[in-house]
Amino acid sequence: AAEPVSGGEITYGTQTDPVNWNPHQNNQANAFLYLRNIFDTLLEKTENGDFVPSLAESYSVSDDGTVYTFRLRDGVTFHDGEKLDAAAVKLNLDKANETPYSIYAFPNYDSATVVDDRTVEVRLKKPDASFLDSIAYIGWGIISPKSLTEHLNDLPSGGQNLAGTGPFRISSYQKGAQVVLESFDDYNWAPETKAHQGKAYLDKVTYRFLAEPSSRVGALPAQVDVIEGISALDVSKFKDRDGFVYLSNDANGDTFKLSLNAFLSPLDDVRVRQALRDGFDLDALVKSLYRGEIRRAWSHTSPVSPFYDKSLEGAWGNNVENANKLLDEAGWTERDSEGFRVKDGKRLSVRVLYPTQLDREQRSTLLQGISQQLKQNIGLEFIVDLTPSSTYLKEVASGAVHIYPSTWLHSDVRKSLNGLSNGGALATDNKADPSIQPLKDLAAEALATSDNAQRIKIFHELQRKAVIDDVTYIPLLVQAYQIAASNKVNGLGFINQIGSPEGVYDVWVAK
Amino acid sequence: MPLQSILVSLSRRVALGVVVLWFTVTLTFAFLQIVPGDPAALLFGGDEIPTEEQLEEVRRDWGLERPVHEQYLLYIERLVHGDLGRSYQQRTEVATLLYSGVWSTVILAVAGLVLAVVISVPLATLTAGSSTLLRRFAFVFELVTISMPSFWIGIILILVFSFTLNWFPIVALDNPLSLVLPAATIALGLVGQLSQVMRESIERALKEPFILTARSRGLSDGSVRWGHALKHSYIPAATITGTFAGNVLTGVVVTETVFGRPGLGTITVAAITTHDIPLVLGVVIVSAAFFVLVNILVDLSYGLVDKRIGSSV
Amino acid sequence: MSLLRARESAIAPASAVPAAIAEVENLNISFPAGGEGRHVVRDVSFTLHPGRVLAFVGESGSGKSVTARALLGLVGDNAQVRHERLRILDHDYSNATQVDWRRIRGAGIGYVLQDALTSLDPLKTVGFEVGETVLEHRLKTKREIRSHVVDILGRVGIPDGERRYDEYPHQLSGGLRQRALIAAGIAAAPRILIADEPTTALDVSIQVQVLRLLKQSQEKGLAILLITHDLTVASTFADEILVFRQGEVVERGTAGDVLSRPRHAYTKALLQAIPGQQTRGKRLSPLPPLDLVRLRPPSASGGDGGDILEVRNLTKTFHSSTRHPRVAVDHVSFSLEYGRTLGIVGESGSGKSTVARIILGFEHADSGEVLIDGKPWSALPETKRRPRRHLVQLISQDPLGSFDPRHTVLRLLGDALGTLPAYRNTAKRDARSYELLELVGLERLHALRRPRELSGGQRQRVAIARALAVEPRLLVADEAVSALDVSIQAQILDVLRDIQKQLGLSILFISHDLGVVQHISDSVVVMKAGRVVEHGDVNAIFSSPKEPYTRELLNARHSLSHFRPAPVDAI
Amino acid sequence: MSRDNTNNAVTNRLSARPKRLSVAVILSVVFLVLIAIQVLFPEAIATHSPITIDPLAALQPPSREHWFGTDNLGRDLFSRVVHGSAYSVSIGFGATLIALAGGIVFGALAGFGGRWLDQALMRFNDVLMALPSILLALVVVALLGTGLVNTLWAIGIGLIPQFARLVRAEVLVVRNAGYVESAVGFGFSKTAVVCRHVIPNAIHPVFVLATISIGGSILAGSTLSFLKLGPQPPAPEWGLLLSEGRSVIEHAWWLGVFPGIAISLTVLSVTVVGKSLQKRYLQKES
């Protein structure tokens, strides 16, 4: 409506203090809103899945799909005064593909070559449709070569030595408290996905980490201007209320779902998995917990993804009668004193391991609700084990966990496919199982093809197999992000690629 | 002569403190070795399960493949040189991380302690040995603060004084007012105990003959309480405050979490839950050193207040 | 009662007495809150005159201190005070407010409390405490205070006042502390000084110094109210004496009259109870002798003529990390015959208790040896000594501490009896316990009390009964009567003497009170700084001491007893 | 007249000693009895099942049907609080028992053992004290995992040094007490003296501390729950209820208020009873 104005500052209450400020090493979706202010990528992904220039003003792909050539924009400088050139980009790409330094190494990456000052050539081991996703992902954000060579060890802890090319630079960082970003005056290379060009409207933004949801909600609007991560109960405080803006966005990528370990008894019997899937009323639970602010999920893949299979909606779930029949068929006919089904003296029981650190938005409560319903409806014991992440990793590695609730929030085709095709595996030990080979082949085909329609078809097939036929995944929630702000703050939005809150480049404050 | 004996006892205490520190570090080190979980897996981070080769690489990188006793010796050797190692999770110098948190925590703790003393001293002194309405109020107030979980106190303070009344911001850290509520949370955790202990010793002192003597000189009730009796509550009060200060991390962990403040408390929780061994050890060292230091200071202060102690030890 | 009244009027102010500066008429004090309305002072009247000393005497709890404190309005918040007249320094204090009282406290009346250690604030300097009165009443400014205090300290005989000013009470000896307290009492130049037991906790020689100091103040025109339970002190010092008993004044008169011609039975009993040379061989208390014949152990008669206890060349040094090693016992030798009593006297810290503890086998001597019954004792390992331990029993100053607080008297006696093979049976034990209690003059109802629920005298009796239970041959009494009132002390001394006479026990009697030792002992050992300075027959030593130290001790005592009342025969 | 004239005074003083219990103490005891009944027979008191969910009845305010209201899964809060008492009370008692046992063993060894053992044990105690109890608890939880029993260990171990110190100090005092020496004087053996006199007399203040630390342990347990390191949902442990309720306190105050009251009143009662025990003990001592 109104004309954007430059100047001013805001305080932004956020959930997460990043564990690691190095974009090559950070995998917290909730941290991307800071990183996107500080770093740019070579390309940027648009809403409809295309890639548009950012630091690279153009790119080309060789016919065999193994060589990508990037032409860099001229006149780009880093916050520390370094110039963006081909050598800097090569250094970043090499670093981003070096393990264990980087967690975003691309399996088919072969090498990068400096062709001239502004041209870089990347060679892949074999064609891979998901490469550009990585290029556009913040995980491959371009860091100043000086930072990478001289201050590599300081980068995780943030601070002034962490220099990118983004519209904001780090002014100060207090671990556990806040990070203050200030506008980078030279910034003049916004991609076309942005609403404006030139330097950011805001002079300064203070991100204050407020892990307590009630603190964020309580602090708006008197003490902060914007918050993210709003629980369903609190939404009514802002939504359609005078003086506030409320935005919500479904996440791209995967949904929040149960991954079933189909290799571990009793889940190795597909009837048991089906019964589990159909033995509870997800709609009722989601409604009571989230009051319509968060949607239930139907597929492994997010409904906003171009690969989403809409036909799965209404195709499964809440069929207690059938679930009981399936369990009877599978031989779980006896009951023990607590009312659980028993076969050969063993109780029908599955263990669900969920790290406390990931528990947000009442997810563990949802799991408890499911557990209760499964007990009441089909006599299945669904043990929800909340554990600190340090022990979690060990337990996962042991392979003795049946169910593993998770969300992988990448829009990265390859990773999505990986998840869809590994049979719901949690642990390394079943990766080589021959039974999932056909899935893997399908996934590989989807990656290799350049035909998007074909890819979508394969995706749909995989989703249906995972949810309906094999029941390796039971989708639960469509992950969503929320932002609330006082209504003088304009220009807030979400990152196209994954749907989490965007940086504040386009944000301005009405005078 | 007295100075010399103070120095002797001081150096003995410091030596003892160093032993305690070393022992603490060793014990924690041993403890953490048995904690399940592969640090290499943590180091790898990321959302995919690393392969065995990748883990090997990480282990080599961090010296984790060596026998435990070698790791221990190496750690101690580095420690002696002031090197606390690097955090697994944040891959940063532990010393830097701790330094970034320590000031905020110290300010919070000191503010909390000062507030506790400022509340407790008059509360105890004015109500000792009397049965006024104020005494009854103090009784209820102390019991209530003693029996509430401190995170709960913190949440209520925030709700009432920050979000509803808007008196004390908690978000703007540069604003000194933002310290008030967290400090009050810490203080309220201590006030009950502190004023009860102080009152007890003031009451005991008030029954002593020297109080009668002081009264017989024409001193008013107030002068007797503030001028004579109060000082006698110093030692038990300092002991409690010392224990509390030495163990301040406990109070600070909760307060910092509730108020979203930076500091050692936040670092501690993160370090433990992510199994960041070097960082945990760093926290242990800092807080044990703090404990030892506070206790030395408290002990020395006994002698300053009560000269009998200085001369007999 | 009416008789007493008549006598009171008989000794109305003599013509030589200056006008009264404080008059108290029919003072009554009760503590309604502390129990069932206890009336602790009843109809007490007295006057104070410049340059004269009024003494309150009487046993513990008789209301002396409370009466004195009524002059300052400091009886206590829970007290009810009534009087017909209360005039102090020409003002009526009948309806005084706190502000009125504060004006007179310190400035008009100086108050010196009993026990100097606890009456000075341990956390304040001596100078502060002495100057506090002066500052409170704004008689001097902060600047002048130091020189004023140093001056006062000098006047009460504390040398080097400049240095002492900044010292703390614990850095002063007992005598200096008491003087500092007096200095604080007179710092604001009051006209009345109340001295509550100013000498009780002090060694004899220091007592003399303190009293001398009070005497000087009195001569300068101060009116002194002296409270003491020591008749000797009162007799030396006071112009007029009031004898208190259970809150009432039972006798009053000039010191000479009261002490030489006591009229009330209580006063007579009090005077009679004072042990010393004159009382040797006589009973101190009006109680009939105990009948202990039933208790006589079969073996006790044997061994006549030999030594029950022989101490040879004992030496004991205490080492401590912070102080210099301290030689507590230095080549001490003595012996004690069967059926006799040996006294040990000496000033505080002279090593008396340490010797006793070595004899009891609670402490190891560095060198030297103790023989009991002619057989090795201190050299034995504890396991060998254990079967014979019952032979030597301790009666301590603090019987309460020697009883397990959880146990009843019956259980305490039963436990002790349990060590004897003859009393393995509970019924037998109980019967014997009751018998023992009766023998030491206690009643059956006391058997089910816990030690805390008994009075000091009763406790000491239980301790004696318990010691006797195991059929000992030697009793070690370490300050066994020091904590008791004169009359109770008299009873216990009588009990001890009965025991010795009738059971043929030997007693090692330790005390710093020369009179007590003189009364009860056959022979005496005088100790100083861990060494035996003199050793011999009591009469010989007390009448013609050879060593200067012994003479010094006796002199100090003598100077307190110009006025030695003649003993009164048992009633 | 009795033979001993101080006799009466003493008896008077004894009967004069106030034996009355204050109202606060009586109320506390009554409340604790209620809690004990809840712990033993939760079914008898609870109106609903503590775990049965009812999505349609989520987040209802207190009513005749649901006395304390319902939580976000429609579970009856009153029933959850009733069933939760067992958790909180076991944390209080369990942790204290661990601390008591550890403290007595430690303290007694230090008090009776030679100088060297004493020194060694006390230095070790210093180390335990130097470790902030929260860190100790966190490490124990990291070591053993979360859960009720582990929570209880985590808290109990942290309390041991306090108890060990007290036990040792008491043992040292009692060991030098007159009655111990007197028992030796009667020829009792060392073991007999220790068992009959030293331990029974040293134990009383330790029990007083134990009473008070029950309350402290319940609070510590709720703090661990707050940090997500205590018992795990759906256990209705009070601290957990409270920390779950805190985020919705503005919309559903009952979720935060009732568990909070339950914790506070319990801790308060235990503290009041403990303090009154302590007072009686001191009174006996003086």
Ligand SMILES: Nc1ncnc2c1ncn2[C@@H]1O[C@H](COP(=O)(O)OP(=O)(O)OP(=O)(O)O)[C@@H](O)[C@H]1O
């Ligand atoms: N504040 C008080 N409350 C209750 N009773 C009191 C109080 N002060 C004194 N008494 C009682 O008053 C009685 C007289 O006490 P007081 O101190 O005058 O005795 P005393 O003659 O000075 O004895 P002592 O020689 O032991 O000092 C005692 O029985 C005492 O218990």
Ligand SMILES: Nc1ncnc2c1ncn2[C@@H]1O[C@H](COP(=O)(O)OP(=O)(O)OP(=O)(O)O)[C@@H](O)[C@H]1O
């Ligand atoms: N356990 C001990 N450790 C160190 N020094 C001690 C010990 N017991 C006694 N002493 C010292 O030994 C000396 C003699 O003490 P002891 O108790 O035998 O004196 P005393 O003659 O009984 O004195 P009092 O009349 O005051 O009871 C004192 O200086 C005392 O300080």
Ligand SMILES: [Mg+2]
């Ligand atoms: Mg008195």
Ligand SMILES: [Mg+2]
């Ligand atoms: Mg002695």
Ligand code: NI
């Ligand atoms: Ni003479």
